Amino acid sequence: MADLSQKEWDRFEKPEHSHVYKQIATVMHKGISQEEVAQFYSKWADDLQYEKELPEDVYNAPIVTAAAAADGMTAEEKASVRVFDVAAGTGLCSLWLRSHGFQHIDGLDPSEGMLAKARAKNLYDRYICDFITDKRLDINDDTYDVLTVSAGLGEGHIPCCALYEMVRVVKPGGRIVIVTRAQHLETVEEYRDRLEPLMDRLEVEGKWQKLERKIFPGFFLDKEGILWKYQVC
Template identity: 70%
Template sequence: MADLSKKEWEKYQDPGQAHVYKNIATVMQKGIEPAQVSDFYSKWAGDENGYEQELPDQIFNSPRTTAASAAESFPPDKRADVKVIDVAAGTGLCGEELRKHGFQHIDALDPSEGMLSKARAKNIYERIICDYITDKRLDIESDTYDLLTVSAGFGEGHIPCSALHEMVRIVKPGGVICLVTREEHLRAVEEYRNRLEPLMQTLEEQGKWKRVCRQIFPGFFLDKEGILWKYKVC
């Protein structure tokens, strides 16, 4: 809890927000390992007042923003044919939003089986892959997807910078990668500080992808700003 600002701490003291802030502080604590992250999410998803109950879209705007931005890259009458992978899919919040925009062929990737069990019950995904995304090759063929989304999958102990290489590999040339996270992670998370955006720039200089937009937006989570990047794979 020491990493919370005074304003955040005051919200944490509010009984209506205490548990969700405690959970977010725990899963984003410095030094947390990826396996600990996925185990924590599994437990949180299974709680009686679990992940989705504590993060309704009124206070958590990331899934809606991610899906809306991704949809802008595809004409409405073409979205039903687009092959999508929802990375860090969790319980399927972004997948549900993608469906609302007309995407029909969506796969899910997430390392938390507990979260994926909730997503599986929604019947919004065609293939569900329980795995971490890093620089190691996934059980996915190259150039498989037209669209890759990540909603809130970056953070302490979450997706590493090196995973960008694998994202590019599994998306077809001309396909779109849409990434959303909390803006302050660029400074607060050592893995990303002076590394994530420089790697994005390097990949562009290497001709791997081309940036479509970089946008800061309000309401990622309560008063936290989010950041959205969208790239087209070359």
């Protein structure tokens, strides 16, 4: 999801979704800070019924993320591994992870309002209200078997440098699945000519190995998504 011009809004064919379209444009505007993003999401979760405005036919990022995390794992593995859901929000990804059989999931999000919604549904074992950057989180090295990021990238969202912290907290052999709007690679300055080169550099440095990169439809309405899946070395 990214900035939307008035022209884009005007040509949108589904006016029943115009409000959520504008909400996303607001939280993704250039120059927004991480703190402003967190405050916005707290308000959206509380006042604007975030989940009701993002049903499956509008937004499929959590579905795609959870399926990629589960792919190739046995039922026994999914029941025993530890998952770290970054940019957890209200727990939409956790719902889908649990539907695939994952049982031990921790969630991180800087929005207290979002995490409160997830807590009310008992979707995580641990609720961490924090930003993920290059600053060390209160998490030991090699803690998780799977790390997911469902739509956590965007203007004022997760910075490129957070990849180092993601790799640090995942065990060797563990998986990292990152899903975002494909257009972000061009429209968000933080990621343009920086995110994928850093991903490639981490692979050259032996930090992780790419398992999958794909573009998929329906990330948000008619906007394409992009998925990366890596195995930590």
